[in-house]
Amino acid sequence: MLAWYDVHRRTLPWRAGPSGPHPDPYAVWLSEVMLQQTTVAAVKPYYARFLERWPTVEAMAAADDADVMAAWAGLGYYARARNLIACARAVAADHDGRFPDTEEALRSLPGLGAYTAAAVAAIAFGQRAVVVDANVERVVARLFAVERPLPAARPELRRLTDTITPDARAGDFAQAMMDLGSTICTPRAPACALCPLSADCAARAACAQEDYPRKVAKRDKPVRRGTIFWLEADDHVLLHRRAPKGMLGGMRALPSGPWAGDDSGLAEAPAAADWRPLGGGRHVFTHFALDYSVVGAHAPGRSAEGEWWPVDRIDEAGLPTLFARAAALARSQMERL
């Protein structure tokens, strides 16, 4: 794997050059948190903006919460941004501004679970750590033809990964496994002809590559309904900040009712007004889909409670994707009113 990696490794912004020194732990940590359940392509522009704006963990620790949350808008899983701030402040306050260099100490920081702690320890500090992400799970499940389905197979996959992790260059080994999983040993139609492990792969020997890793069937997503409110006054629109936890927690947002099976309609409107329908759509979250309708109105003045934001600068408000789309829809339709 290491020989394959030396030839085929992807060039990524958060990677140091071949056989160079270990990369900056802050940059490794930032990239690893962004990459949690998120594709490389989606992360790249966010990573560049964050590193430019907050080049050190001290800078991140000193940042305003609202600025970090707004910069994270669109990337999803917003608890990561809340933990990012908390982690930076913990490193600044409790570790003299330097990330700890052991897996155990890293694991105790906010937002660092088993995967991220191992990845930072191995990649940024050269420690031997067993790094298991979804790519590694897939590669190892195929290599050993693991019959137990996910997620119950996690302990077994972790143990098997341990048996093939080298003492030296554990970080490169982990990145090699992840590169292999994302470019060769893909979920569908894996390119086994190009794989350095194909001769050793039990799933390949059984011509059953795509049958691994085995997984338990997922539950289907319920559909919820809700109304999103666009209230304009004096070329400003009413925003508020969502509760610190839960769905889209801590993010700036358009007012909306609770999302339940039924739409509560105008009952949750932020003000009494002549609400007009502007359209709607479906937005799919992790465990439910939302059928939303957008309604708009002009208010007599900026009387309602909240943050009145200039309409022509709405793109700078840092709205999560759902509300960014609702806002775009509202702006295109409000001129009809």
Add this chain to the structure above:
DNA sequence: AAACCGTGGTG
């Protein structure tokens, strides 16, 4: 420990 938590790409 099962549930919760976003979004965009892919076939």
Add this chain to the structure above:
DNA sequence: TCACCAAGGTT
């Protein structure tokens, strides 16, 4: 269109 999936963590 739609199901699946991604460099997972927290409660």
